[in-house]
Amino acid sequence: MSASRPAARRELHLNAFLKPPGEFLAAWRHPDSVADAGVNIRHVVELARTAERARFDAIFFADLVGVPFADQEVLRRVSVVNDSFEPTTLLAALATATSHIGLIATASTTYTEPYHLARTFASLDHLSGGRIGWNLVTSLNDAEARNFGLDRHVDHEVRYERAAEFFDVVTGLWDSFDDDAFLHDQHGGLYFDETKLHWLDHQGRHFRVRGPLNIARPPQGRPVIVQAGSSDTGVSLAASVADVVFTHHPDLAGAQAFYADLKARAAAAGRDPDQVIVLPGLSVLVGATKAEAEDRLDRLSALLDPRVALADLAYWLGGVDLASHPLDGPLPELPLSNQSQSAQAHLLHRARDEGLTIRQLAAQLARDTRTITGTAQSIADHIEEWFTGRAADGFNVIFPYLPDPLDDFATQVIPELRRRGLFRTDYPGRTLRDTLGLPRPPSRWSSPHPATEGTSR
Template sequence: MSRKLHLTAFLKPPGEYLAAWRHPEVDPGAGVDFESVLAFARTAEDAKFDAVFFADLVGVPLESQDVLSRVSVVNDSFEPTTLLAALAAGTSRIGLIATASTTYNEPYHLARTFASLDHLSAGRVGWNAVTSLNDGEALNFGRSAHVAHADRYARAEEFHDVVVGLWDSFADDAFRHDRDSGVYFDPDGLRSLRHKGEHFSVEGPLNIARPPQGRPVVVQAGASEAGRRFAARVAEVVFSGVRDLAAAREFYADIKARAAAFGRDPGSLKVLPALSVLTGETRTEAESKMDTLRTLMPPQVALAHLGYLLGGVDLTALPADGPLPDLPESNQSRTAQAEVYRRARARGATIRELAAEISADTGTVVGTPVEIADRMEEWFRTGAADGFTVIFPYLPGTLDDFTRLVVPELRRRGLFRTAYEGATLRDHLGLPRPERGTVP
């Protein structure tokens, strides 16, 4: 059987573009309209995507009220694990991935939540393990500032290990339900965790049977040195924001080599870089759609988002037509900050020009279905990706266009499935069901 692309649909209703809610074809309140989100998930399921993927923040970024009042995503969206429970009942085959923080949760609670979701969905759930991003989140959990980068990754590693240990509390065949003997479960099939570490003390066991997948699929998106190490050790799906083909190849080779150094089969880790797409029947049609979207972005939102990518910096007091000054290393996403600096230094771009790139959404690939598929095939065949996390600037339009136009082109090339061949998210991704007690 030939190797196939893996596709996850990154759903951020009403769209990834910060002004998507203003688009005339968009429901501005889609972020908290379940029927809309369910329709998006079913569209992806009909197209045979591996999974839908929901990001999350546990707080609102520390921006001005003027900026915050002009965006929808950070202000008006479902808590994703709750959403997955509802989507599990409204879908039947597609995988369901939710983001949950290792910084502002406790391992037992999160292990129980995702084990429950895996049972509710009959084995279709994945956990995107993140360390959270900003001070606005920290303020909601009794802290004055976000946990330092190194500290939160150290916590994340231990957090993951505790969660996995809890998922393995019961053997797969522990629950006998033997009415005649009165034995509900075999006590020999139960193992308490008894974990005592630097960050956590968790006795266990988890009070639910082992998940249908053995363990929900673990997803990770860190691209810093600490993030890459964490992903290589524990992740089964790695999401990255790399845009450049050469950089994507370097990341792919590095993360696979690191996984091998941890004694893992590199094929057990799927690298799915972000791919924001906008397509149409013709290039002229696709570019016209992009032009419409670009008119919707308020300039103060673009400038604030640039500051957010740089680590939560207020850029309003700096000369807009001046160069980007040296700033302290970010305690949010260091990779995002480094990418902004790389683009700025490469062209000598001013702050105004960098903000304009955000308004123009220059990271979105705009083209015909053939052009989009050409790019995907090149990355897939030249060691840059095992598939893609597909990002949709506005919903449902760009999702509908991708499934209607690009997916058939990928199938014509033999690159994407025409039907699901298994029932679980692990089946879709070609990942084995882990044995109890194995690492990661």
């Protein structure tokens, strides 16, 4: 942390996690939801505009590059993994339908090439006037690997090693042209100043990329980098590269420990910890009373087919076969997941601590016990407690179904947060970095780096 800079007032940040039908696997079946939400652009534009009117910092779209369930009896009962817009193309549409809100898309470092990704996100940042974020993921499962010539998902450590090099290449490509490289001199016939072009000439373990990228430096210098690693390697990557960190913690103490650890690791990596924004997930259902909100959650949970609930549990445990084990018995010993190790550990702990059978654990997951139900006041209390207690710099707000729970949050919880002086009333600028209070990163070629090697030739 810079000693000379006066301590800035901490700002609460709110990101809306928009799975268009809602987070819950059976959300598409809810009578007040939109059944084809994943491919209904009018619906998604409405969600984005609602979030913008409420002054959310950003909206975020998750992604998988495959379909995680193989059993057709399960697959045919779920919507979001089967039938959703690809997030970067979706952001292009949303960029023209909104004016200030940040737009964050997920893209994989395991199953794409850095040149493609750098180009797509640079284009999006230009299209949106600097409102783009990239959720950098290493992908999650074998089903995705099978779409890219592999039988198994790339090993956890290897994919993080590739991710770190991928990040280096992408950010290098974004710096191909200096900010003032383009002359557009129609009279003299010079389009850009060749001394302000930098060839990357990257040669590493995973990539060989000459560059330059065929587009000007993004308006934000670098789109906002989001990361959600939870393993030791994942958290290290987040601490060294992420502007925003998504995480999941059921209890305050666990969230505070994660927050302190991440900020310490960011400082150890030579970064200002205030410039790494930690957003735990917060799944919410607002009601006039707690009982009413609970009732809404119960009615939603009842829509989930038990076969889907069990398949979802097997998926989050690391793609294991639960069918060969008695459903009314305990979880079997499981190998360490090559998918999300933190999700597996969380479920194993929950089953062990509460003595749950497989069937009970699946039912709990289906009921989504992480969802906070309550009145606008009680949800604002929760947000305030976590924010002031340094468990969070804000929240990744998750909606069990859509659009009503987003409308309720926007019209009831956000005004309550404003009454408490916790949330701003307008956007402070035009870019996502402005909204998040993050500086625009200088090019890697700007002084004090001597622009000798890798520069124009």
